[in-house]
Amino acid sequence: MISLQSGRPWLVSIVIITLGALTALSPTLAGDDPQDAAKTEAVAAMQTWLGEVDVGDYAKSWTDTAKSFQKAVTSDQWVTVSNNVRTPLGKLLSRKLASSDYQSGKAALGAGGLNGTYVIAQFDTSFENMKYARETVTFEKEADGAWRAAGYFIKPQ
Numbered sequence: 293m294i295s296l297q298s299g300r301p302w303l304v305s306i307v308i309i310t311l312g313a314l315t316a317l318s319p320t321l322a323g324d325d326p327q328d329a330a331k332t333e334a335v336a337a338m339q340t341w342l343g344e345v346d347v348g349d350y351a352k353s354w355t356d357t358a359k360s361f362q363k364a365v366t367s368d369q370w371v372t373v374s375n376n377v378r379t380p381l382g383k384l385l386s387r388k389l390a391s392s393d394y395q396s397g398k399a400a401l402g403a404g405g406l407n408g409t410y411v412i413a414q415f416d417t418s419f420e421n422m423k424y425a426r427e428t429v430t431f432e433k434e435a436d437g438a439w440r441a442a443g444y445f446i447k448p449q
Contacts, residue, residue: 327394330394330409330411330433331392331393331394331411331413333439334392334411334413334431334433334439335389335392335411335413337431337438337439337440338411338413338429338431338439338441341353341356341357341429341431341440341441342387342415342427342429344356345374345378345444346384348374348378348379350370350371350374350375350378351367351370351371353370353374353441354367354370354371355367356440356441357370357440357441357442358431358432358434358440358441358442359434359440360408360432360442361432361440361441361442361443377446378446380421381419381420381421381422381425381446382419382420382421382422383419383420384417384418384419385418385419385420385423386417386418387415387416387417387418387427388415388416388417389413389414389415390413390414390415390416390426391413391414392411392412392413392414393411393412393413394409394410394411395409395410395411395412396408396409396410408432408433409432409433410430410431410432410433410442411430411431411433411439412428412429412430412431412443413428413429413430413431414426414427414428414429415427415429416449417446422448424448424449425446425447425448425449426446426447426448426449427444427445427446428443428444428445428446428447429441429443429444429445430442430443430444
């Protein structure tokens with residue numbers, strides 16, 4: 293029987309139990325790992341950017357890259373390399389995220405000592421003319437908070 297006297301201790305118990313249940317059921321209330329949230333956001337941006345590459349809109353995909361990428365590779369170079377590498381692969385058949393890794397700080401991206409925040413993802417991908425490929429995509433979080441392409445690599449599996 294629930295006692296309504298002596299300061300309502302039953303109410304405190306219900307509140308504690310309710311908060312405990314909500315915390316267990318809700319990743320946000322349980323304190324989502326900010327790295328997981330960043331990976332999710334970056335991978336979504338990757339999917340959009342890869343869509344531009346998939347349809348052969350290489351010039352547009354270059355404009356949507358990080359400033360670091362644009363300093364290293366001109367638009368003309370990117371379009372030429374993409375035409376030489378991606379076009380022969382044919383139409384995209386499937387793409388599945390295999391892994392994603394969050395890196396931040398001075399040591400991000402290895403011994404190069406780049407300072408920044410990156411998500412590196414690998415996708416198991418199939419094209420018409422290359423059934424088993426591994427795409428490695430690196431996205432950088434820029435000063436405006438947007439995730440943009442900083443690297444892209446395909447190799448046969």
